[in-house]
């Protein structure tokens with residue numbers, strides 16, 4: 317029942333080799349940074365958070381499918397989503413490792429990454445994010461270990477260990493609770509990390525925390541469905557139940573509309589505050605350097621188009637459009653994170669009484685930053701490919717043929733189109 | 734699939750989880766380095782724009798004594814719009830905000846308040862995340878993008894380094910020359926009055942445009958200056974409560990009158 321694209325037998329080795337090459341290039345760039353310091357990046361005292369932070373934010377947000385689907389399966393009892401949750405957990409695990417790799421590159425003293433555990437500043441959103449990410453990563457690890465343990469080659473080799481790892485799975489509901497808690501906390505605190513900064517008026521608003529979690533759930537679900545579909549298209553070892561993916565996609569579509577509504581009021585609200593610095597920032601978004609990203613990348617292609625495709629059965633059931641919509645939703649989230657991080661740094665208000673002009677800055681990532689970023693992304697793609705091949709992370713065949721529609725699904729799905 | 738979890742297991746697990754969390758939090762106690770001890774002093778700086786001629790000697794003294802980079806000064810000299818045809822300058826150090834955004838948000842508490850109000854940096858703790866650079870409304874923080882191995886061009890003409898250079902990968906900023914204050918107090922000197930106990934920039938200013946002292950003492954140089962002239966603090970509308978006050982550039986007569994006193 318799965319469509320497959322017939323691939324040349326060299327397709328996999330070539331794909332893997334390209335990714336491996338990118339990883340090597342990324343590693344080389346990373347070593348340059350470690351040797352010379354962050355001075356080799358294009359980051360400055362005025363724009364200290366750049367591409368790597370953008371990747372961090374995106375990777376963490378796109379991993380939100382893991383906690384959402386785990387909660388759906390193990391707390392709300394939508395059992396038929398279980399294989400999808402498995403994919404999401406694996407993707408999430410990779411996403412968090414990607415984020416942590418980037419973070420390690422980004423901080424000036426990677427040797428002190430553990431300081432947040434030892435020295436607490438409970439007032440800092442970033443401290444809270446760091447702690448929650450570490451706790452949640454542990455949860456993800458415990459959720460991924462059974463997947464590794466259940467792989468047939470692992471079972472054949474280490475039967476005892478495999479049994480042990482499989483045993484962790486019985487704690488799935490508990491892990492889902494902790495996962496939900498930690499994720500709700502840090503996904504929104506990542507927004508608050510920006511939202512509490514009065515020095516950057518375009519960020520200074522409570523809505524950022526809400527928008528971050530909402531967009532993360534949507535982006536995370538989209539990436540989970542997207543990666544499942546792509547795996548099923550390209551790999552013999554993956555198979556999906558299109559009816560399940562179809563249902564989840566429709567939910568994503570309606571969520572996108574809800575999110576668009578939030579974004580509308582968020583943007584409109586900013587227009588009327590007339591705060592020095594905020595107005596300039598908003599203009600950068602709506603008519604300045606980031607206008608294309610904002611209108612086209614974030615709103616039109618990132619929210620509206622995928623929302624229409626995903627809620628309309630006719631469009632959604634067209635496989636190419638379905639894929640396109642998912643890609644757009646994921647891209648829209650990345651654009652939102654990128655713009656959010658950059659826009660606050662592109663304009664700094666003046667603190668001097670007679671100098672009313674704000675200070676405008678610019679940032680373009682340096683080659684080393686791009687190479688490290690690509691390397692990290694390549695690692696994620698390669699690890700996912702291997703997961704599909706050797707860990708069966710995309711496998712819906714365990715489900716009973718006829719899926720029973722649970723009553724709880726009803727209210728979440730809006731009137732049919 | 735046997736992924737049932739017994740109620741007992743669940744309760745056990747929840748209990749253990751709660752216990753671990755409680756113990757960790759309790760063991761940590763007050764996690765902030767914010768000192769419990771109190772200080773009789775509340776240091777502040779006053780910058781008199783009517784007297785400042787923009788010579789930049791304060792910045793050079795700072796560069797020498799704090800061994801900063803020439804291109805990342807702790808004390809920035811900014812030229813403002815001229816007033817009555819005369820140039821106006823604003824030297825901008827760290828404001829040592831009473832409500833300091835940087836202190837609030839540093840994830841590891843590497844920047845913190847001393848009891849006397851000075852906003853300090855702990856270079857041993859800083860992880861170099863640069864969040865504080867985004868949080869500071871006054872652009873007071875610089876980051877060590879690489880190791881500073883350059884020769885200090887302000888040494889020895891403007892003084893000798895009194896503190897160690899900061900390592901690569903940490904943030905840094907003006908400290909009100911806490912080392913001079915502490916050393917001076919230990920010698921029985923009074924910061925703001927005795928040169929050796931006063932921040933290097935204040936001691937170096939040739940026109941007396943920089944004043945330092947204890948806000949708690951009504952007779953300290955800063956208290957007297959603030960009582961005499963109207964003062965402004967930069968962007969105090971943000972609620973930061975800076976400890977650096979500016980006496981705005983005034984008319985000729987006022988300057989003369991003040992020069993007499």
Ligand code: SF4
Nearest residue numbers: 827828829830835869
């Ligand atoms: S001026 Fe900036 S660095 Fe100094 S205390 Fe205020 S917020 Fe912190």
Ligand code: SF4
Nearest residue numbers: 839859860862863865
């Ligand atoms: S760069 Fe250092 S001082 Fe600044 S917020 Fe990060 S850890 Fe704290």
